[in-house]
Amino acid sequence: xxxxxxxxxxxxxxxxxxxxQAGAGAGLALSLPGRLAPPAAAQExxxxxxxxxxxxxxxxxxxxxxxxxxxxxxEFTELTGIEVxxxxxxxxxxxxxxxxxxxxGAGNGAYDVLxxxxxxxxxxxxxxxxxxxxxxIADSGGAIDLSRYVPATLNIVSQADGKTWYVPFYAYxxxxxxxxxxxxxxxxxxxxxxxxxxxxxxxxxxxxxxxxAKAIKTWKGSELYxxxxxxxxxxxxxxxxxNFLYSAGGDYYNAEMTEPIFNNETGxxxxxxxxxxxxxxxxxxxxxxxxxxxxxxYSQGHAFSSVSFMWMLAVVDGDDTSPVQGKNKSHVMPGGxxxxxxxxxxxxxxxxxxxxxxxxxxxxxxxxxxxxxxxAGSLPTQQAPFKNPEVLAxxxxxxxAEQMIISGKGLPPVTKQTQLVEIVGRHMADVVSGAQDAQTxxxxxxxxxxxxx
Amino acid sequence: xxxxxxxxxxxxxxxxAATTGSRSMREGRRRFGRLMTIPTxxxxxxxxxFPLGFALWVSVHFYDLTKGGIGPFIGLTNYAETIAGNLFxxxxxxxxxxxxxxxxxxLLIALGLSLLLNLPGLRFRGVYLAILLIPLLVSPVAxxxxxxxxxxxxxxxxxxxxxxxxxxxxxxxxxPNTAMATIVGVDVWHxxxxxxVIILAGLTSLPRDPIEASMVDGANRWQTxxxxxxxxxxxxxxxxxxxxxxxxxxxxxxxxxxxxxGPGSATETISFSIWKAAFTTxxxxxxxxxxxxxxxIILVLVILLVRLMGDEEAEA
Numbered sequence: 001x002x003x004x005x006x007x008x009x010x011x012x013x014x015x016x017x018x019x020x021q022a023g024a025g026a027g028l029a030l031s032l033p034g035r036l037a038p039p040a041a042a043q044e045x046x047x048x049x050x051x052x053x054x055x056x057x058x059x060x061x062x063x064x065x066x067x068x069x070x071x072x073x074x075e076f077t078e079l080t081g082i083e084v085x086x087x088x089x090x091x092x093x094x095x096x097x098x099x100x101x102x103x104x105g106a107g108n109g110a111y112d113v114l115x116x117x118x119x120x121x122x123x124x125x126x127x128x129x130x131x132x133x134x135x136x137i138a139d140s141g142g143a144i145d146l147s148r149y150v151p152a153t154l155n156i157v158s159q160a161d162g163k164t165w166y167v168p169f170y171a172y173x174x175x176x177x178x179x180x181x182x183x184x185x186x187x188x189x190x191x192x193x194x195x196x197x198x199x200x201x202x203x204x205x206x207x208x209x210x211x212x213a214k215a216i217k218t219w220k221g222s223e224l225y226x227x228x229x230x231x232x233x234x235x236x237x238x239x240x241x242x243n244f245l246y247s248a249g250g251d252y253y254n255a256e257m258t259e260p261i262f263n264n265e266t267g268x269x270x271x272x273x274x275x276x277x278x279x280x281x282x283x284x285x286x287x288x289x290x291x292x293x294x295x296x297x298y299s300q301g302h303a304f305s306s307v308s309f310m311w312m313l314a315v316v317d318g319d320d321t322s323p324v325q326g327k328n329k330s331h332v333m334p335g336g337x338x339x340x341x342x343x344x345x346x347x348x349x350x351x352x353x354x355x356x357x358x359x360x361x362x363x364x365x366x367x368x369x370x371x372x373x374x375x376a377g378s379l380p381t382q383q384a385p386f387k388n389p390e391v392l393a394x395x396x397x398x399x400x401a402e403q404m405i406i407s408g409k410g411l412p413p414v415t416k417q418t419q420l421v422e423i424v425g426r427h428m429a430d431v432v433s434g435a436q437d438a439q440t441x442x443x444x445x446x447x448x449x450x451x452x453x
Numbered sequence: 454x455x456x457x458x459x460x461x462x463x464x465x466x467x468x469x470a471a472t473t474g475s476r477s478m479r480e481g482r483r484r485f486g487r488l489m490t491i492p493t494x495x496x497x498x499x500x501x502x503f504p505l506g507f508a509l510w511v512s513v514h515f516y517d518l519t520k521g522g523i524g525p526f527i528g529l530t531n532y533a534e535t536i537a538g539n540l541f542x543x544x545x546x547x548x549x550x551x552x553x554x555x556x557x558x559x560l561l562i563a564l565g566l567s568l569l570l571n572l573p574g575l576r577f578r579g580v581y582l583a584i585l586l587i588p589l590l591v592s593p594v595a596x597x598x599x600x601x602x603x604x605x606x607x608x609x610x611x612x613x614x615x616x617x618x619x620x621x622x623x624x625x626x627x628x629p630n631t632a633m634a635t636i637v638g639v640d641v642w643h644x645x646x647x648x649x650v651i652i653l654a655g656l657t658s659l660p661r662d663p664i665e666a667s668m669v670d671g672a673n674r675w676q677t678x679x680x681x682x683x684x685x686x687x688x689x690x691x692x693x694x695x696x697x698x699x700x701x702x703x704x705x706x707x708x709x710x711x712x713x714x715g716p717g718s719a720t721e722t723i724s725f726s727i728w729k730a731a732f733t734t735x736x737x738x739x740x741x742x743x744x745x746x747x748x749x750i751i752l753v754l755v756i757l758l759v760r761l762m763g764d765e766e767a768e769a
Contacts, residue, residue, distance in 0.1 A: 096732050103518050123735075127519040232627070233715035285606020287716070288627030293607070415519055419734045430717035435629045 052081025109350025166344030173404035213281035228303035234425020247335025340408025531742035563648030589646035597710030655689030
């Protein structure tokens with residue numbers, strides 16, 4: 001799976017959250033210690049030193065969110081006497097490192113608390129690798145209160161099969177990022193009108209978006225591509241394609257989850273639109289591009305738009321060298337439904353110290369800590385930061401981000417979502433490259449998707 | 454027998470105590486020697502035999518990590534399903550295309566360059582050799598990243614060069630008609646050095662007499678190469694081919710970094726599909742079965758090549 005890992009054209013590995021770390025986080029991180037200082041108000045959640053001396057090990061993706069929490073860890077140690085060690089790695093290797101530890105049996109694993117991506121939710125839960133948190137939440141006396149969270153994040157990364165397995169902690173919805181300066185530029189609007197006969201506006205459908213992006217590329221050529229895209233097999237392609245599929249009204253399976261519908265008329269249309277957009281509206285090489293490639297194209301001012309993760313806006317606007325810094329806005333994916341991803345905290349059955357691990361989750365998800373994390377640049381999953389004037393003043397795009405989370409959708413609830421991404425990515429790459437027509441490729445994909453039910 | 458008895462009898466009856474002692478000492482040494490091999494044998498059993506045996510055990514059981522531990526014995530089902538799977542056939546074909554392509558190209562290029570480097574009186578031989586060996590020192594992952602940058606469709610140096618020459622830029626790694634050729638090309642760039650090292654070592658160790666004799670007899674360079682040098686060099690070439698072929702059959706890293714098996718499954722090799730089975734679908738039984746199938750394929754090829762080598766040596 002190539003979930004967030006990507007190879008930079010500049011020879012180093014990067015992932016979408018590391019981009020956030022590099023971009024939006026750069027300035028913020030400089031003043032992190034001051035920003036993360038505990039407020040004068042007392043913590044609402046209380047802690048004891050029952051587990052003092054315990055050391056918790058966690059596998060964490062090396063990104064801004066991790067850095068933010070890491071900076072705050074001394075507070076937790078002071079409160080509980082529990083030490084925490086983060087093993088920070090790139091996303092690409094996380095699943096490979098986690099699975100053997102999770103399968104090691106009760107108490108035998110290396111990690112005490114899990115950072116779980118939204119497409120490991122079902123795999124980990126149904127494999128019996130993680131503990132249901134319902135009882136702990138009920139006994140927490142409100143320390144962990146799921147009503148504090150944006151409900152959509154609970155669907156995406158918290159609950160499965162009627163149980164709560166994870167506590168959401170970081171959201172990354174997708175949507176449309178576009179050049180607001182050009183959208184409101186009378187000259188640009190006039191040129192677009194002359195070119196297409198239509199008014200320049202945020203489209204309200206996927207086909208409208210593809211038409212607009214293609215028209216811009218036809219008009220401007222290599223000066224300004226209609227879209228900066230990431231069609232590298234498999235993860236970047238599938239993450240991006242989900243927006244086209246969902247917003248076109250399609251899905252991978254029917255609502256009852258009894259059969260794939262990926263290859264129906266809507267799915268095929270979405271696949272065709274996606275391939276059309278990659279091949280005729282995006283930058284050269286979009287069919288092999290990863291997040292870093294597309295962000296480079298966009299931040300250099302060579303693209304009008306990008307269907308991407310919300311944090312990409314923060315990266316571009318935080319890039320002092322970008323000619324389009326501060327000229328961008330975001331919008332829910334044309335058509336109304338984008339992909340919405342999130343991370344959650346979980347307790348593995350193989351955790352040697354689950355009770356101490358739970359103390360960590362109680363602390364890191366306490367309202368005060370969650371708010372301070374949001375202020376430091378984390379995209380929150382709890383509702384309060386989205387309403388906080390200080391947070392909104394600092395990150396005005398959070399309003400759109402919340403809309404994207406609310407209107408967004410995750411991956412279908414199959415156990416092996418990683419395999420779903422691989423299957424869809426492989427067949428969609430054939431559609432994009434022209435090796436197969438959309439119907440044939442999606443029929444083949446649907447056949448394989450059946451095996452995941 | 455009589456002689457034997459005559460010779461042996463005095464030994465047994467009249468050997469001095471010192472001789473008897475030295476025999477028992479030899480026995481003791483032998484026993485000690487055998488004892489000393491035990492740690493090595495145990496180590497080999499642990500690091501080689503056990504993993505292989507365990508993998509074989511896993512390959513004949515249902516073992517899906519998401520379904521708990523090792524499940525019931527299912528015989529050769531994993532093998533049958535792997536072979537019957539469309540993707541394995543594609544991966545096997547890709548692996549064959551890739552392996553044959555890289556080995557043939559690397560052999561030809563390395564042989565040509567080695568002959569040039571072996572020319573008598575060549576100046577700066579060390580410099581040429583050092584330059585040619587640089588790729589060998591770079592890890593496959595770094596090679597993949599370097600070439601990923603060079604072949605980048607938008608900012609890559611290769612497309613820039615093409616554009617400068619008024620040729621259309623290419624999407625090297627994301628189009629079915631160029632992806633496999635690209636990986637082959639990158640591997641040739643990386644691994645030819647190894648072939649050069651082996652072949653050049655062989656060339657420099659060849660006896661000079663037959664070569665000089667053929668020249669005295671009036672053979673030109675081509676005739677000398679074809680009739681004398683090449684036959685003498687054949688065992689070395691076969692070893693080089695064998696080494697590279699085995700490595701090429703197992704290629705995973707370049708595919709992972711450059712194309713992830715894509716576009717579609719255009720560059721998916723057996724090793725990459727094994728990785729996918731193990732870490733994407735978490736079907737360890739299937740992954741183990743595919744690994745053993747790859748092992749069997751490589752073993753068969755190695756046996757064939759070794760036999761061929763034996764025949765060539767016998768002819769030589």
